[in-house]
Amino acid sequence: MQPTIATLTLNAAIDQTVMVPGFALDAVNRVETVQRDAGGKGVNVASFLAHFGHKIVATGLLGQENDAIFARHFAHAGILDACTRCEGATRTNVKIVDPAQDQVTDLNFPGIVAGAADLVLVSETLARLMARGLDWLGLCGSLPAGLPADTYARLIAQAQAEGVKVALDTSGAALGPALAARPDIVKPNAAELGAYLGCVIATPADALAAAHDLVAKGIGLVAVSMGAEGAVLVRGCEAVHARPPHIAIASTVGAGDAMVAGLIHAATLGLDLAATARIATAFSLGALGEIGPRLPGRARIEALAHAVEITALG
Template identity: 35%
Template sequence: MILTLTLNPSLDRTIEVGSLTRGAVIRAGAAHLDPGGKGVNVSRALLANQVRSCAVIPYGGDEGRRLIGLLSAAGLDMITVPVAGSTRSNISLTESDGTVTKINEPGTALSPSELDTIADAVLGAAHSADWVVASGSLPPEVPADVYARLCRRFADAGINVAIDTSRPALLAALAAGPALVKPNREELAEATGIPIATLGDAIGAARKLCAMGARAVLASLGRDGAVLVEGGAEEQVWFGESFVAEPRSTVGAGDAMLAGFLAAGARGEEALAEALAWATAAVALPGSRMPHPRDINRDLVRLSPPDPNLPLRPGADSGASPI
């Protein structure tokens, strides 16, 4: 079972437009409202593919109740924790070429007692979990080491922890020795101070994260695919890419990638290929929809020996085809 924690969930509204022009009146082609938050998306992707998961979700206000209602209607197994503040709403504007402009609210602050209640909920359910996924941004006023503290407690209990976050929260979590971290290209550069212009740069930065405490790094490179570095005495490095003929939205694609990786055993090239297949399927879907088995085409994935000289395209995290 895979347990996910989302401290800053959201309602995600995605609006599809032909092109985005500042100051203009633009007619939307379509609009979608989906539950959001990185851990929520991981659980949704696992649910869509019949992999057992449970999501721990703090919620508050009308938006929070609507979020929980949508997830309940979808049949998601979850542990809900009511909080005093209101759940945030996010807006994504998706253009026809796959470019996504996101407007994310900061979320609501969580009090120390609310954090304790959430932590107790996670720890109470973690005994039956193979993995705990702690992911997403932190709400205002939440300490940057919150994921690190949880990671140490899970690791002491022999539970694998995957971290998908950024900035100080990622750096703090690395010191706690997570089994896996999943940065994107921008987060990889930010955490290591290494500009990512080539595949070799990405591999070098991933190796640095392993040296900082992660046992493995799954780095998504947007249009240029993904790289997996498993650290330790017998280091392994794999690279893969895929192609999306008609990209619709990159919102949640990284979460689908992490879900596919964990569902496939979270090790080696087979897990990397599955991660890319799930992410590719997500990019071809509207809004933050998570792929079902019928959406996933593994034939689109290509694994190859990593060429450190391979240039990565500018703006590869924008999510245009291929991923």
């Protein structure tokens, strides 16, 4: 069956999690265990959706020198691999987990350097997929060095011209031009949206005002995520606050990416805003309970969705 959902990752990463109990600076540290996962936001969103039974195609850029871990992951997860290989190596992001001191230290490496020719290849791949009938395209994560800030805006215009809906999750310089292209769904966290609007988003009321701002500019659904405080979702003149229940957290990696996956999943079902908020939050909570970009089974997701507290906002 032809996938109807594509995700795009232009700045993928290999997530290397190293366990170092008692990690110390300026000292020799011993690594207890190492785990390497294919990552990057769009890869994570694809993984969550595939885990929930959707047929997914992954697009974007991978460095040709070390793409084997991605190829293996896609094959294992049943994700169609339509990623363009480019020169160089995909970056590795190192996460030093120290359970003794309950600390996590991240070392995020610079990624590949991409060029206009790479983007043409990605865009051609998308054109082929769209011609065969895509419904949704998820544009996720940062842009690699070498690509202009309006890269997502151009890809959104390409998708819209083909009648394909777009979900966007990015930040920094890429966010403004992409929002101006009016994607159908956006999921910034409070800090990302605050940085774009030049304000501090500290409360659900702040998030509501900011989300209304974006909806007024023509964005279909805005979900502002606020970590443990949940998320504020606005669509048209409707707004809700989704508050998560207390749960045990195994890893915070990909909570936001899982919410993007949940929003796309809800959109494919045509759910109303409250049900969308419930299931998207449940995807995040499911991801928080697992290590790596995985979701628990459907029954657990449904139980989590049921436990989410929804409040209508004026």
